[in-house]
Amino acid sequence: MSKASSPIKLEGLSKPRGKRWDHLELLERIDSSGSISAAATAMGMSYKAAWQAVESINNLSREPVVIRQPGGSTGGGTCLTEYGRRMVATYRRLEQAWAAVPSVIGDMMDDFDQYYSMSRRFDMQTSARNQFLGTVKAVKKGAVNAEVIVDIGNAAELAAIITNDSADHLALESGSEVFALVKAQWIILTTDTNLKTSARNTLTGTVVRCQEGAVNAEVVIELPGGKTVASIITNESVKTLNLKEGVKASALIKASHIILAVPS
Template sequence: MPNMPSTSSLELSTTLSLRSGDQSWGTERRMALLAAIGTEGSISAAARKVGLSYKAAWDAVDLMNSLAGDLLVERVTGGKRGGGAHLTERARELIAWYQAAQAEHQRFMENLTRVGPNGARHLDLLHHMTLQTSARNCYEGTIGAIESGRINDRIRLDLGEGVSLNATLTHASTERLGLAEGRRALAFLKAQAVRIRPQAASAADLNLWTGLIDHRTDDDTLAEISLDINAKVRITGLAAPGAPRGSLLAGTTATACFQAADVLIGTLD
């Protein structure tokens, strides 16, 4: 994980999310979309206002309508203005409640930061500790570059201390997640997608990290290896097929190789 900022420079920003079962649907971004639909009178205009693509906005509206339990957005077709969308009374009540609850939530979090020394740093750490995933390799960083394509985008996530990784995801996913240069993001990578080699390989769209082997576990067919890239970054993968016997031992240098397409990207809000 990258170094935490100093307590004096850390600003704690929180958002309030609404859930239905295991599904989070009322995020701050989606609630902003709802409010924009109310002022703009159409989903396309609201999408432009909050920085979403038209398709991402439609998908968000469909999700909110299906999970909220009540219809929030009604679509209007035809008419002098060629159709549009408007909020139901339930949606307007929800927006007003959410804005009031968000203000109270923010005041509560600000008070928590004053409980003991380094309160903001402790809260930020607890936020990350709540994350649960089956992926052995989880990283947090800052998006350093986005190379956009018509279908796929290439994302560079900077983890700090000169370490970065590349991920490939669809352009629609980039828009849906609201990814932009400078935004914090998470990367997830299963150990099965990582191959540990005694020396660097070379291939297009391949991430290569070199470090020292810290730990190795063997069974009848596989060898799982943890590689320390630096003091903050560690990666776990499997020994590459055909690696020479007696190589890839603890304390030796090796290279972790993984495809950009195997990296999953997530956000913290």
């Protein structure tokens, strides 16, 4: 932010703590080791918890923060994008400058507003496994309900059906920043790209993780651009669909199963 810009609003700013700094350390360790597994081990985290944290960070960012590197003689790995490194550096500079708040923060870096805005997104607590940051493209109201089209980036959209009252309460309009939340249990998976269904939304990508439990499995699909969508299905369904890493699959989501939220 330049000095000529409007001052940063610091209402509600509290010293970062808890999960946010766990996420920050995880990103730093991934960047230094080139491996999520090594970073998780160093932090005493499970590999699954580390991947879920990374997926959440990427889904709540307008640009990828962590990307997978292709395999080869070195076996591939994981690294931070330039955007991710700048975000980490911003957090660390904020930590160092905390004693001087608010006089120093406005001069820290030109794009502080962008990264501070992103930091606020990690304050949201929800049980929904899938959380996407997006921008409202259109709000089409009917007699009772409204269809809200949300752009989640990389040519991917989600259509949500909510009541008109909810649309008014959230003050949704074209250009509004919004979160789209979807529980993993509500997502149907298919490997048939020609399948016709009543589900309003289809997100297609590649399976990057398939972890079976006693009865159910968590299947994670990576979308073009790096965002991910996680689904909980039965182990039997995994076998029937032959789901495994590298398989192309689609996530089907009913418009009524998408919950919209806005920053407070």
